[in-house]
Amino acid sequence: MKRLGGKAIQLGTVLVLSSFIVFAIGALLPGDPTITILGENATVQQREQLRETLGLNDPLPLRYLRWAGEALGGDLGTSLRTQEPVAAILAERVPVTLQLTFLSIVLAIFAGIPLGVIAARWRGGAVDLGIGILGLSSLAVPYFWLGILLILFFSIRLGWIPPSGHVPFFEDPLQNLRLMILPVLTVGTAMAALVMRQTRTAMLEALSQDYVRTARAKGQSETLTVLRHALRNALNPIVTVVGLQFGTLMGGAVVTETIFSIPGLGRLVVDGIFNRDLAVVQGAILTIVLCVVAINLLTDLLYAWLDPRVKL
Structure with a gap:
């Protein structure tokens, strides 16, 4: 528990410093937010009074x-x-x-871990080489380029999936997941390669x-040896990634x-920057930082569950 408390304090400090940097960058950006509110025809006196x-x-x-x-x-x-x-x-x-x-x-875990196990199991063979080439190719393609290629192939050429749009999950779960296929492939492919x-x-x-x-000397099957003994002890660095x-x-x-x-945080940040809506940009980035800090704390907790030798 002592280590967990120290980690919580460390992440809390990171959150405070990050929030200050987010606020300072937003406040120091060029431009006058009063123009966004009053319009360009407002007088200097009106702008100064609003400031x-x-x-x-x-x-x-x-x-x-x-x-x-206030936050x-x-x-x-x-x-x-x-x-x-x-x-x-x-x-x-x-x-x-x-x-x-x-x-x-989920895509990265269910694609990356089995491929990594297979590549290690048949190290140096044709399967290992093929998986390695596939991983390097996935890492080399930028998000925006892969997204455009997926739209061109699956949406325009084959017509299987709509190229864009979003439906709330609880409104239409099947359509929601259908529209999420291409974005998930775009974001998850590179992470699957890293995993x-x-x-x-x-x-x-x-x-x-x-x-x-x-x-192996006890006669245990190779599959059971790989999955029960080797993979379980190899999970900690994977969780880190x-x-x-x-x-x-x-x-x-x-x-x-x-x-x-997709109407998410990323698009909200982009729209907020273009519209000089600093409160929205600061709030969105602060939320992203908070999520990252929370996931880092959860990762530390998973260490102890996967490996009892790691003391909380």
């Missing part, structure tokens, strides 16, 4: 403390463009991005350990959600 009302003339540390205090109470401000509470906007967008991220992780490479490396190390030789890649997936959602017109 005073919004507290934009206060020192940056004071503005941050005020914003952080702790669940008030992330109001959208300058729609005049809606930012918290309400995020409540609609966060589940969409989390679904995309979760499905991408595959890490699984192969961890499995090669595990297969060379004495307990694996002992299991998945946990660290969660932030990358959230970042990849910015591009993917824009390509496929």
Whole structure:
């Protein structure tokens, strides 16, 4: 528990520093948010009066403390463009991005781990070479290029899947999952390649350990030896990769959600930047940081469950 408490304090510090950086970058961006509210025809006096009302003339540390205090109470401000509470906007967008991220992780795990085990089991053979080439190809293709290729092939040429759009899961689950196929493939393919490479490396190390030789010497089947002994002990580094890649997936959602017109956090950030809606941008990025911090803490907890030698 002592280690868990120390980790929680460390991640809390990261969250505070990240929130300050997010707020400072948003506050120091060029442009005047009062123009977004009043329009370009507003007089200098009207803009200055609004800046005073919004507290934009206060020192940056004071503005941050005020914003952080309100954020702790669940008030992330109001959208300058729609005049809606930012918290309400995020409540609609966060589940969409989390679904995309979760499905991408599921794809990466169920594709990457078996391929990594197979590549390690038949190391140096044609299967290992083919899986390695496939993994390198997946890592080399950027998100936006892969998304466009998938749309051209599956949507335009074959006509199997709509090229873009989104339907809430509880409104039409089948259509929701159908529209998620291409975005999940776009985001999850590169992560599956990383999981595959890490699984192969961890499995090669595990297969060379004495307990694996002992299991083989006892006459245990090769499949049972690989899955029960080697894979179980190779899972910790794989969990590390998945946990660290969660932030990358959230970042990849910015591009993917824009390509496929998915109303998630990524597209919200892009729209907020173009509209100079700083409250929305700050709230969305802070939410992404909070999710990444929470996943890192969950990853530490999974260590102890997978390997009892890791003490909480």
